[in-house]
Amino acid sequence: MKWLLLDTALEDCLAAIADGDAILVEQRGVGGKGHAERLLPTIEAARLAAGIELKALDAIAVTIGPGSFTGIRTALSVARGLSLALRKPLWGVTTTQALGLQAAQAGRATVAAIDARRGEVYLQAFAASAAGLGKELWPACILPLEQAEEILPSGPLTLVGSGAALLRQGVDRVIAACPAQPTAASLLRAAQQAAGPWQPNDAVPPPPKPLYIRPPDAALPRVVQPAASLAVTIQPADASHAAVLSAMHREGFHDGWSEAALRDLLGMPGAFVLLAIDPAGQPAGFAMGRVAADEAEVITITVRPRLRQLGIGAALLKALAAEAGLRGAGSLFLEVAVSNLAAQALYRAGGFQKVGRRKDYYQLERISPDAPLRFEDGLVMRVEIRKS
Template identity: 40%
Template structure:
């Protein structure tokens, strides 16, 4: 099976072609963009295909990083993967950034539990805990630093991801850490997707809730058009906040 993997979850805009039967990478293209994935992704894909000596019609599957990660980058990557899969009539396979990071940490520290965690800001971590066999035992979910530290201590886990230094500082100096990065190497996504095989259509993994939350103190009852009493009709919100 020849598989195209793409990753736009973080700063990288990356693609590679992977031959799952031979277990080798055929070609890749990686740009460190930060932003602008939508403008560059197709060119990156075509460069990876050219380097691999293969065209779109030679692909058997498309893999994509589904997050957690950049809101815009995830939409770009997942929509592109699903579009290519639909056009080529091949499966699209999603891989989370946390399982890819955990797989790389497990290669460096075999036989150990792994806590993969990303610093999401606002005192939130996006985390997933994997046991010694890389079986998911927690998450992916939102955790506080104290919660993540407790998980790491209880599991004696290797730490990886952008939040690894934070957790290591809180847990103590004896913890091993893998790469403190936001995403894994593109070949890791390809290998994990090939091992998974076809499944549900990939969709972005967004762990943070919406920023717009209702302010309960400013919610007024709905009023009827006819009676002016609470119950139905249009919402009447206050025009301003009282001082």
Template identity: 35%
Template sequence: MLLLAVDTATPAVTVALHDGDSVVAEAGQVDARRHGELLLPTIDRVLAEAGLKLDAVTGVVVGVGPGPYTGLRVGLATAETFGLVLGVPVHGLCTLDGLAYAAGIAGPFAVATDARRKEVYWARYADARTRVGEPAVDRPADIAEQLAGLPVVGSGALLYPEAFPDARGPEHQSAGALASLAAEKLAAGDAGGFLAPLPLYLRRPDAQVPKNYKVVTPK
């Protein structure tokens, strides 16, 4: 097994290779505006570090979000393209699940990432491998009471400490954690534990067609 994991649903452009036992190589960079520029060079760097070629990959793992429209689609489009070219399966996982797995917290907690517009993408977890319910997007103040007393992991928690006083790391997504979670599921035969490699936006894109714009027709 050789899994190539990518995630661009957050400001972190992160890539990892996993051989079924452990992470072979991992690299990433936090830059919310350059997902398209950074992803392919990061994949090349990870493959070079591992001394492997792309055709050695037997499966692709991709974070499906939630995340902003532009960044998220970069990783998904790349993952689907590699899957088609290599003829290998593409396994989707919730980006928040990767952060939860990396946190390694045994008891109940939550994960929150920055959704911009003074909101967070968030979900609750029974433990590092078990999400409770579906991800959502809300203002921190609106969910502070629901999450009172719980540790909250991720950049969204660290950005709003007044709403999440027990904010913890990791701050950013790790493709290594996402790949490790996927490898566990595959080893356990948990094929149903994956999501389709489709974007989980939770809200409409920031870019909108202007309302009441003037239509120009030829004379």
């Protein structure tokens, strides 16, 4: 396949043409401003240097972010226009994946970090692999530097991108000796992975969407809509509810607990469980905790996937803390995987703060049955329980 590769998400303006696995031409303009004026002339220069007509292309690939809002929009709009005019398929690739592909080293996890200014970085981590870039550990996100440092994978680690030098270093971490911008070769590899076994006679994929992550600085005034929520009733539960609790836990986690495991957990001294019931009288989620002396721990909180982001998790967490306080606890602890950013946001909103880190606390799902075991650190978080 003959590819047109475009990237203006970061500082450079890149247009490249590839044939199969070979980069025929790579035209690159350095500097983060003027992408809108430079991109089309850069494409034309690449086409002339390659001696090819645009209609002879088979496919187009473009970076969709994260990066500059204007830069992402520039390349993506041009790519969409060319795709429609030439009737060629278009695939989007992330800047973090492209950076990861050019830096990955065997046996080391890879973290692509892009300086997002304001003390923040765009961040995406990929697992260690015997060859090439491993499976993504979490989607690209934006985090303050302090929080980004907290969730870096443990063990040998390669950092790449303009934000790599901003992150705290250790003896088992290195900054990749490669450009902070995606290369044409890495964009090609990312595009080939996105396209997979696609052939010219196959159906055209849907157009890619931008991955802005951070909203634009300039925006029209808008009416702020209240967050969606679902009123639930929180009530105590016990071992007689084990079947319902197990079904919800297995729905929410790939290694969800069995009925027998739940009964064993509820048989521990000080253990208790709270069940959330939706307005239709159906179970929506549950929280399990345990009190020992004047401390309590969160054993698990789960919400049915179709009912997430409706405030149920926050309601369960608040109710669990209140129940622990009634049972004599003055503080509440929990562990959360470093990659579970959604859960961390919930806990921080509930007043929890990081107080420690447990190395290799969670066992990750195997990529294949014969793959080696993989582990992930856990953050220890704590909140004081306010006594009424």
